[in-house]
Amino acid sequence: MDGLKSQQVTFKLFRFNKDTDYLPYYNTYVLDVTHEEVILDVLNRIKWDHDGSLSYRRSCRHGICGICSIKVNGKAILACKARIFDLINVFGADMTIDPLSTKRAIKDLIIDKEDFWDKHAQVKPFLVTDVEENPSLENLVSPHDAEKLLEADYCIQCGACHYSCPALEINDRFIGPAAFAAAFRFAADVRDDSSLERLHIVNEETEGVWDCVKCMECAEACPKDVNPIEKITKLHNMIFDTGIAKDNVATRHAVGFAHSINKHGLLDEGELVRYSEGNIGVMKHLPEAFEMWKNGKIVMPWNMPKSKNLDEVKKLIESSSTVKF
Amino acid sequence: MQMLRYALYTGCTARESTPELLKSTLAVAEKLGIELVLLDEASCCGASHLQDYDDFLSLVLNARNICYAEKLGLTMVTICNTCQLNTAMTKHRLDTNPELKAKVNVKLAEVGLEYKGTSEVTHFLYAIIQDYGLENLAKKVNVPLSQFNIAPFYGCHNIRPSELQNLSNGGENPYNPTSLDDLIIACGGNNVDYDAKNKCCGFHAELQSPHTAAVLTGNALSGAIDANADWMVTPCPLCHLKLDVQHHGASKAIGREVSLPVLHMPQMVGLALGCTPAELGLQHHVTKVNFV
Numbered sequence: 001m002d003g004l005k006s007q008q009v010t011f012k013l014f015r016f017n018k019d020t021d022y023l024p025y026y027n028t029y030v031l032d033v034t035h036e037e038v039i040l041d042v043l044n045r046i047k048w049d050h051d052g053s054l055s056y057r058r059s060c061r062h063g064i065c066g067i068c069s070i071k072v073n074g075k076a077i078l079a080c081k082a083r084i085f086d087l088i089n090v091f092g093a094d095m096t097i098d099p100l101s102t103k104r105a106i107k108d109l110i111i112d113k114e115d116f117w118d119k120h121a122q123v124k125p126f127l128v129t130d131v132e133e134n135p136s137l138e139n140l141v142s143p144h145d146a147e148k149l150l151e152a153d154y155c156i157q158c159g160a161c162h163y164s165c166p167a168l169e170i171n172d173r174f175i176g177p178a179a180f181a182a183a184f185r186f187a188a189d190v191r192d193d194s195s196l197e198r199l200h201i202v203n204e205e206t207e208g209v210w211d212c213v214k215c216m217e218c219a220e221a222c223p224k225d226v227n228p229i230e231k232i233t234k235l236h237n238m239i240f241d242t243g244i245a246k247d248n249v250a251t252r253h254a255v256g257f258a259h260s261i262n263k264h265g266l267l268d269e270g271e272l273v274r275y276s277e278g279n280i281g282v283m284k285h286l287p288e289a290f291e292m293w294k295n296g297k298i299v300m301p302w303n304m305p306k307s308k309n310l311d312e313v314k315k316l317i318e319s320s321s322t323v324k325f
Numbered sequence: 326m327q328m329l330r331y332a333l334y335t336g337c338t339a340r341e342s343t344p345e346l347l348k349s350t351l352a353v354a355e356k357l358g359i360e361l362v363l364l365d366e367a368s369c370c371g372a373s374h375l376q377d378y379d380d381f382l383s384l385v386l387n388a389r390n391i392c393y394a395e396k397l398g399l400t401m402v403t404i405c406n407t408c409q410l411n412t413a414m415t416k417h418r419l420d421t422n423p424e425l426k427a428k429v430n431v432k433l434a435e436v437g438l439e440y441k442g443t444s445e446v447t448h449f450l451y452a453i454i455q456d457y458g459l460e461n462l463a464k465k466v467n468v469p470l471s472q473f474n475i476a477p478f479y480g481c482h483n484i485r486p487s488e489l490q491n492l493s494n495g496g497e498n499p500y501n502p503t504s505l506d507d508l509i510i511a512c513g514g515n516n517v518d519y520d521a522k523n524k525c526c527g528f529h530a531e532l533q534s535p536h537t538a539a540v541l542t543g544n545a546l547s548g549a550i551d552a553n554a555d556w557m558v559t560p561c562p563l564c565h566l567k568l569d570v571q572h573h574g575a576s577k578a579i580g581r582e583v584s585l586p587v588l589h590m591p592q593m594v595g596l597a598l599g600c601t602p603a604e605l606g607l608q609h610h611v612t613k614v615n616f617v
Contacts, residue, residue, distance in 0.1 A: 074520070075500040090498045166525050170537045211534040213541065214373050215525035216410075216485035220499050227486070236377035250533035257375040261386065265368040267337040276532050288570055291611045297342045297570075305340045308365040312389065312436040320385040320432045323378060 005035040009084060011042060012096040013054070016105045024105065026096070027051070033084045039097070040068055040079040043109075056109035063223065066158030070109050071098045076160035076221040100163040116159050119175050123183035123201055128194035145190045152185035152231055154224045161218035161228050173207050177218035177228035180209060184231035187238060199244055202235050209235045210250035240323045252276045255325045262317045265307020270298060329456055332394035332444070333361040334412065336405040337369050338562040345606025346562050349591040350404050350449060352605060356598045357457060357465065361402070366393045370411040372563075373529060384425070385432045387415035392433065394444040401446045404591070406482035406561035407529075409448045410489075416446050417489055447493040448483055450560040450590055454504055455495055459511040466597045469513025473616070475593070476517040476554035476585075477505035478545060478568065480561030481525050499523060505558065508590070512597035521548035526564040531571075536578060542567045543579035550585055555616065560590040570611045586614045 009031060016024035029046055040058060047054045057067040061080045068079040073091045087095060097109070104111040131139060161177040162168065168176040175183075183202050187195040202208040209232050218228040236254070245251045253276040260268045260275075270289070274282045292298050299305070307313055339347040354361045367390040369375070371383040391412065394401035403409040419426040420442045430439055447455075453462065484490055484499040491497070497504055502523050506516040526545055527538030546568060549557050559565055565587055567575075572584040587610070588596075595605045596617065607614045 073500065090501050166541055167530065167534070167537050170540045171534065174537075205533070211530055211537060213525050213527055213534070213537060214529040215481040217481075217525070219486040219488075229486075233373075233377060233380070237380055240378055248533075253532050254374045254378040257369065257371055258378060258382065261369050261371075261375070266340060267369040267372070269337065269341050273532065288573075292342060292570060295609050295611055296344060297609055297611070299341045307368045309436075312366075312438075313368045313386065315436055316385050316389060316432060317382065319435055320382045321379055322381045325378070 005085070006032050007085070007088065007093060009033050009088065009093045009095060011046070012094075013046065013108075014096075014098045014102065014105070015054075015108055017108075018106050024102065035083070035085045037084050038080055039070070039072060039077060039082045039084060039087070042084065043079060043097075055107040064156060066156035069100055069158040069160050069223075071100055071163075072096070074098075076100060076164050076223075078158060078160070078223045081223055100159055113159055115172065116157075116162050116178065119162070119179040120157070120182055122175060123179045123186075123198055124194060125179070125182040125186060127186060127189060127192055129191050130193070139191060141190060148188045148190070149185055150188070150227075150230065150234070152181050152188070152226060155181055155185070155226045156224055158223065160221040160223055161226075164217045164221035166215055166217065167211055167213045171206065171211060174211050175202060175207050177232065180235060181226050181228040181231045184235055187235070195238075196242060196244065199235065199239055199242060203239050203244055203246065205248060205250065209239070237323075240325060245325060249276050249278075249281065251325065258317065258321070262314055264304055265310045265313045266305055268301075268304055271301070328358060328360060329452070330360040330362065330399055331402040331452060332364050332397050332399040334364050334367050334390060334394070334401050334403050334408055336403065336408040336562070338566070339404055343562040343565060343589070343609070345592065345609040346404055346565070346589045348604070348606040349589055349595050349600070352600050353591040353595045353598065356595070356600065357453075357462070359452075359457065362397055362399065364390065364393050364401070366390075370408045372407050373411060376411065383411070384415050384418065385429050387412055388419060388429050388440040389433060389436070389438060391416060391444055391446065392438040392440055394446075395441055399444060400452070401444050402449045402452050403446065404449050404560075405563065406448065406480040407563055409446065409493075410482035413446045413489055413493060416442065417492065445493065448560060450483065450504060450508065451494050453594070454508065459507055462508075462594070463511045463513075466511070466513055467599045468597055470509070470593070470597050471513045471515070473514050473555045474517045474553055475509045475514040476519060476549035476552060476557040477509060477522050478526070478549070478557050478559040478564055478587070479505055479523045480559055480564045483560055484523060505560065505590070508594070509558065512593060514593075514597075517549065517552045517554045519548040519552035519554075521545040526567040528563040528567045531567070535574070538567070539571070539574045539578035542571055543575035543581070543583055546572060546575060546583035546585055547579060547581060550583060554585065556586040556588060556614070558588045558590055558593045562589065565589055572612060584612055586610065586612050586616070588614070
């Protein structure tokens with residue numbers, strides 16, 4: 001074993017059997033691990049040498065099937081890709097291994113991903129197009145057009161982003177980052193005929209892209225660098241570009257920034273809330289606004305600060321705007 | 326030590342709803358002998374919302390802001406995580422895409438500006454840690470915060486996406502960030518560990534998804550309270566607005582009364598350096614700072 005670095009690591013392993021256990025519990029194993037091992041190696045060693053009843057999903061062992069995704073100390077990983085020594089660098093030698101979503105656990109690290117697949121199905125994750133049943137030529141896509149997908153097609157549906165999304169954890173109608181990335185993948189495909197239908201689906205309040213909290217957890221969690229938040233932003237842009245944006249609090253909130261910057265350079269915070277919510281909707285913010293005013297946190301319209309050289313900002317907004325609402 | 330000089334991009338919030346942030350930033354800079362040149366020409370960063378509406382316009386406006394730091398030949402420091410994200414993202418996209426940079430510069434030329442990519446963009450928190458140094462800061466502490474358990478709240482847009490943020494935040498890992506903890510320790514305080522410290526406060530969905538936003542705020546406050554924190558500290562004024570102003574809504578959403586004083590990062594440093602409450606604008610807080 002020349003050149004093999006090894007270190008002792010404590011693994012706390014989530015255990016639960018939905019059929020027999022009332023509550024989950026943790027088993028602790030202290031193991032010597034080498035710098036060559038990934039988390040899947042450790043799970044295998046525990047199952048084969050210590051407790052054959054440990055359950056987890058594994059298949060390709062090459063980071064492509066997406067089935068072995070779990071969480072280590074809250075970080076979503078592919079068990080077959082995550083090197084233990086890399087994790088030691090981040091967390092030290094104590095690691096808690098959990099399923100992607102503890103509340104969906106069926107047996108140990110295996111979860112019921114039904115909600116994930118339902119959300120996927122919701123955005124119609126397939127090409128909708130008229131093709132000849134027996135085509136004589138391939139349906140070619142130019143490299144330039146293929147680049148428009150922004151590598152959204154690299155998604156392996158492991159669920160790492162989906163189960164790292166805090167908005168989804170609270171609002172179970174939210175479609176979530178993985179399905180949004182899939183919606184973009186097909187909406188951006190030049191061969192697809194259903195882009196607009198998909199954009200309508202992700203444009204819905206409560207379910208659609210507007211409820212994203214912009215925490216960037218999905219970009220961080222993805223083991224394939226799909227960067228779902230980038231696709232979510234693109235979907236926002238496409239909703240405006242195609243003119244299907246509805247007049248509601250979420251769209252006015254985005255557009256309000258342009259209005260405010262055009263007027264002051266800076267954002268008029270109070271006016272943005274009024275513009276977004278409307279004259280009646282803004283009322284519900286009055287108690288908080290009063291508290292803020294009492295403590296010197298509200299700038300009155302007549303005292304609104306402005307950027308120096310505001311004429312430059314106005315000129316740039318006029319010449320560089322690409323969208324109308 | 327050579328005097329540190331930066332171009333300060335205040336963002337909008339520090340000039341409006343969190344005046345105490347600008348005040349305490351300037352007070353701390355003066356105590357530490359750091360010169361901050363205010364970028365009064367700068368406009369709003371778009372806060373990730375203008376980006377949803379008109380991506381190209383947001384690039385042009387953010388590039389213009391950076392131009393003014395470049396004109397001064399200074400690194401731009403931000404005091405808002407979301408300003409940091411959008412400014413650093415603009416810089417990264419323009420610096421790695423000559424075609425896009427040229428397109429943006431065509432527009433900037435109309436107002437006599439050119440984006441070159443010569444100024445770095447970093448948050449004041451990381452400027453203090455990396456340029457000033459925590460050891461040097463610790464030497465200047467004359468009111469150690471040793472009687473306080475302080476819960477750090479990092480704010481998403483300083484730590485994620487790490488691929489971008491690591492260009493300026495010293496390689497902080499978003500799953501186990503340490504900078505704010507280290508700063509608390511340098512100020513003599515006791516750093517408190519809790520699950521929500523690197524999570525989202527909900528600010529950006531506050532209007533369109535109020536329940537989600539309120540639960541996230543509640544989770545952060547209750548996590549800090551359960552970890553026995555006396556108060557919280559954050560480098561982001563948007564997190565501050567959620568945690569300091571909106572605890573009533575948060576309490577209602579999670580079914581538990583949660584309220585805790587929250588200090589801006591420079592306010593905490595200022596307390597340790599012996600600044601007065603008035604110098605740090607502590608009177609502006611909605612959740613009263615009752616321990617000084």
